[in-house]
Amino acid sequence: MTITKAACVGRPRGFDIDIALEQALNVFWRNGYEGTSLNELTEAMGIKKPSLYAAFGNKEQLFFKAIDLYENRPDSLFNIAFQHEHIADVIRGLLLGAAAQFTDCSHPQGCALINSTLSCSEASDSIKKTVLERKLKHKQQLADRFEQAKCKGELQDDCEPVVLASLMTTLFQGLSMQASEGASVEELQQVAAMAAEGILTVCVKR
Amino acid sequence: MTITKAACVGRPRGFDIDIALEQALNVFWRNGYEGTSLNELTEAMGIKKPSLYAAFGNKEQLFFKAIDLYENRPDSLFNIAFQHEHIADVIRGLLLGAAAQFTDCSHPQGCALINSTLSCSEASDSIKKTVLERKLKHKQQLADRFEQAKCKGELQDDCEPVVLASLMTTLFQGLSMQASEGASVEELQQVAAMAAEGILTVCVKR
DNA sequence: ATTGTTCTGTACCGAACGGTAATATATAGA
DNA sequence: TCTATATATTACCGTTCGGTACAGAACAAT
Secondary structure: OOOOOOOOOOOOOOOOHHHHHHHHHHHHHHHOOOOOOHHHHHHHHOOOHHHHHHHHOOHHHHHHHHHHHHHOOOOOHHHHHOOOOOHHHHHHHHHHHHHHHHOOOOOOOOOHHHHHHHOOOOOOHHHHHHHHHHHHHHHHHHHHHHHHHHHOOOEOOOOOHHHHHHHHHHHHHHHHHHHHOOOOHHHHHHHHHHHHHHHHHHHEOO | OOOOOOOOOOOOOOOOHHHHHHHHHHHHHHHOOOOOOHHHHHHHHOOOHHHHHHHHOOHHHHHHHHHHHHHOOOOOHHHHHOOOOOHHHHHHHHHHHHHHHHOOOOOOOOOHHHHHHHOOOOOOHHHHHHHHHHHHHHHHHHHHHHHHHHHOOOEOOOOOHHHHHHHHHHHHHHHHHHHHOOOOHHHHHHHHHHHHHHHHHHHEOO
């Protein structure tokens, strides 16, 4: 899916807009929104500033498009883990999957969405707000999935789906930060495994 | 403990250096290192830039001094929680204490150390490195305390103190982020309670 | 070949950044 | 009162920030 319809008249664009966007995502992923300068972006994307502005609007819109690209990846953590039938497998899949994906060295470490939110002063308020909404949406998806599991009788009676969703979000954010700080895949997997074991023990009927 | 020895000659300083430092800490706490500008600092501290530079060196040194102030607070989370004898109380104290302190509205939300690390591009590398060392030191303190508990037979045999310390760190970082994003004290306490219950169940002998 | 359209590159904008030179001002000691 | 010293104030430095005006270059349609 291209971002801007290819023009059939005029000078043709000299770069692949999808590849450029992916490069931009990588920079935002690594440095966050405010931590990324236009010079870093243009250098990584292999284009000059006016080309960037013509193709993507401005830094803010470029960021949103990059985040869209990130969230629509087919190998998204949620997409994979939610395919499991049993809630225990979902929880294990989410935590161990996060540990694996956040340390996957084929792209920057951690979660792009979580990393981006960080380096944001009061200046870029719309960025903060939008990223927060996305994260809230994901938390809601988790809560919905856990609620569904509870209806099926998979969860303990005293386990609140919303709280469990918050706890998972907390763990994701912590795992993402640790990954960004250079934690190894082994360390994060041990952490994820211990967390999963604890959650399964106190929240899931067996 | 003052930062700079009070001069007994020359024009006396027109502001309280300790109060100014505390104001600086609050700004860094709220906005992170790179997210904080000198104008914000001087405004919050009630002084002009040359006074700031005369008293604290530069932005980087001011940050280090502010972080020192933060870590040497008497009501530090670790100081309080480590006073408990039983490891179960330590773990509960750490998690519930974090939920409470991170949402305490008498100061910025979240953990200052964790928040600061975030908004740091490759530029301020020494900041990143120093903050990382501090966080690592805290993780080590946790690991030592858990190791000690294991020696006393308080932990399950298959519970690795280092992994448990990593999991606690992960939870702290997640809780701090959620607090910074505006989570309520109630929500965080529920999350902390659930996490504590899980950890106590799988890691601690009862 | 000309025109219209769109992209590319250079060179620049005002604003904000961290940091400082120069100078005025307030105190202690002589 | 005068001098030495340390602080406060103003006004400025060079750099980088996000963003853009402008002119040239490459294509499709005529």
